[in-house]
Amino acid sequence: MKIKFQKDTLHISEVKELGAASSGSFRDEVRAILPTDLKTIEIDLSQTVFLDSCGLGALVMLYKTACAKNGGIKMRLLNPTPAVQQIFELTRMHLIFEIVRA
Amino acid sequence: MTLTPQVLARGTTFQSSLPCDLKEVRRATTTAAGFLADEGLSKEELTACELALVEACNNAIQYASDEGQMKPVEIAVTCDPAKVELRVSDHTPGFRLPDRMSLPEPDSERGRGLFLIHSLMDQVNYFRSDGKNTLVLHLIRTSQTNRSCRTNRQLDLTQANSRLVESEQTMRNMAKELCFRSESLAAIFRCSAELGHANSMENFSEGLLHDLLDIIFADWFVLRVVRQNGVRLAVLAISEPVMELEPLLISPAPDSIHSVEFKAAISGKDVYFGRDGPMTADDPLSAVIGMDSHGLVLPLFMGEALTGTLTIGKANSLQAPFTATQLQVVRIFADYLAIQIVNAKFQEERITQRLVFHEMEIAKNIQRALLPKSLPALRNFKLAGFCESAREVGGDFYDVLSLSADTLLLIVADVMGKGVPAAMFAAVFAATVRGLVLASPDWARQPSLLLSRVNRQMAGELSDVDMFITAQLVFVDVAKRELVAASAGHCPMLVGTVHKTEVLTVSPEGIPLGILSDATFTDEIIALEKDCRVLLYTDGLTEARDAQGQFFGQERLASLFKQSLASNQTAEELKKHLTRESRRFKSDTMLHDDQAFLILAEESGDVES
Secondary structure, three states, X not given: OEEEEEOOEEEEEOOOEEOOOOXXXXXHHHHHOOOOOOOEEEEEOOOOOEEOHHHHHHHHHHHHHXXXXXXXXXXXXXXXXXXXXXXXXXXXXXXXXXXXXO | OEEOOEEOOXXXXXXXEEOOOXXXXXXXXXXXXXXXXXOOOOHHHHXXXXXXXXXXHHHHHHOOOOOHHHOOEEEEEEEOOXXXXXXXXXXOOOOOOOOOOOOOOOOOOOOOHHHHHHHHOXXXXXXXXXXXXXXXXXXXXXXOOOOOOOOHHHHHHHHHHHHHHXXXXXXXXXXXXXXXXXXXXXXXXXHHHHHOOOOOHHHHHHHHHHHHHHHHOOOEEEEEEEEOOOOEEEEEEEOOOOOOOOOEXXXXXXXXXXOHHHHHHHHOOOEEEOOOOOOOOOOHHHHHHOOOOEEXXXXXXXXXEEEEEEEEEEOOOOOOOOOHHHXXXXXXXXXXXXXXXXXXXXXXXXXXXXXXXXXXXXXXXXXXXXXXXXXXXXXXXXXXXXXXXXXXXXXXXXXXXXXXXXXXXXXXXXXXXXXXXXXXXHHHHHHHHHHHHHHOHHHHHOHHHHHHHHHHHHHHHHHHOOOOEEEEEEEEEOOOOEEEEEEEEOOOEEEEEOOOOOOEEEOOOOOOEOOOOOOOOOOEEEEOOOOEEEEEEOHHHXXXXXXXXXXXXXXXXXXXXXXXXXXXXXXXXXXXXXXXXXXXXXXXXXXXXXXXXXXXXXXXXXXXX
């Protein structure tokens, strides 16, 4: 997993899997480094080949944390793979998350 | 992680088991997905199967019981051209599979796993059992042609379609359940009606259990019942009469026994067994039903008491485990059988009891017939006799044979043993003595000869059954005023007179009858003094014990006898005195041995009291 700042945007990429075993550490790692003056979180899911309900739970938790930060932080999910997109749609989370395709 | 891919008749199966750790899930499911990819599943189908497997494994691990965390999670994937079956076992307390899946609130971080499984799969079943549950998922494979052009709209269509399939399945299940519930009731009613005519509990339970097999799609059963007061579990009925099973010893419990039936009987809990269940190769059952079988053992209880075990199963490990409803039906049958087994036992016992009672009545009649109805009197000589049995019938008795106006023969005997056999031998002995004396009355004058003749006649029969008889024969001649006594290992007799204080203990030599066929006996002649008292008895009188275990004893008897002499008691009074004292001594203890005694007393009437 790669994490970098660009101005007021936190960019997370190279997330291979978001499953029961990995989502806990993903969530904690990202939450720990959320700077207060952040405007946007971008999570690049183009390399994420696997997402399960636990990974989904971690994204929801992150989304809630972001919304709760003073004034709210935008969270964008970038280029999810078809498998991951299918799960978003099955669980109707595509209506909640902002999903961006480049 | 162990991988055991194997080729089976119906489709191809992949099996794997993983430790109860979330980190192990992906490795196992990736391998399973690899197997499915080789089977030619489409990408979408692969993704769906893999995710469903992951969700199922995650749940199995996250909700595992403390004990379950030590056990592996098992995955079995079976694939044929039409469908894919995924099985995931868990050691969780189990959950109720909701009829309809709904999504949690959008901001909830949990609760999407089961929803995903439902959405991805065409059919979801969850089989709960004792400690181990199995989630069985089915995915209907789409044909190769329309695979490539699947779009989101089609996905929705597939979803709607799968829901339709699902509802159809639910309705089918409901219809099936209704069907076999009424079938099971019908089976019970039919068998109840047959119970009246069935010649045995075996036939009845066999018929009932064959019906059960048809109802729940099982292949075999073994019904065992508790026998010999809880010592053994004996087979009462078995689906294949050619199968042979030894009775299981349950009490005292053997040190090491690998038997699922034993386990269920002892624990009082259902025991499930199967491919990986607790049945081992040295379980006697495995030899009969095969290691591939799976099913369960139900202990049968009537109240608190174990009445037996019912084992029921399927022959092939590929067959689905019993559903919760099927298990319920098995339980209904088991409860019903337990009641019938107990009823049959009661009925059997009632019949046996009636038989025993009848037998006892016969023996009691024989014994009553043995005792003389009235005792003869010779001039001033009076007789009194007493006989009581520890059980309803016994081997002690007395007899008096009147020979002439001046002579008679007194007989007291004790057959070793109690109950019916002892009473029978007492009867044979009495008849033999009577027969011999009737044939030649003179033999009565020499009781020792009479004893040796009786002994010769009965020794064979007595030693065949390891029984023997002690007896005392006393020839009384009131004209000559003498007694001739002979004894076959019998306790001594007491002789005294109201005019003296000392008591004579007469104990002629001789061994009991039935030990040696050529045994000899001796006669002892005792003069009959004026106003004499003679007491013949069996050792049941002297060997009676009180509550503290003290014997009544020869000395106590002798002193009672002396008291009686001193107070010039008649034969009848002495009898009452002895009976009273003996009863008082034993007070509240059970009568352990038979008792008999016979008193001869000269009651001249010219003695001042």
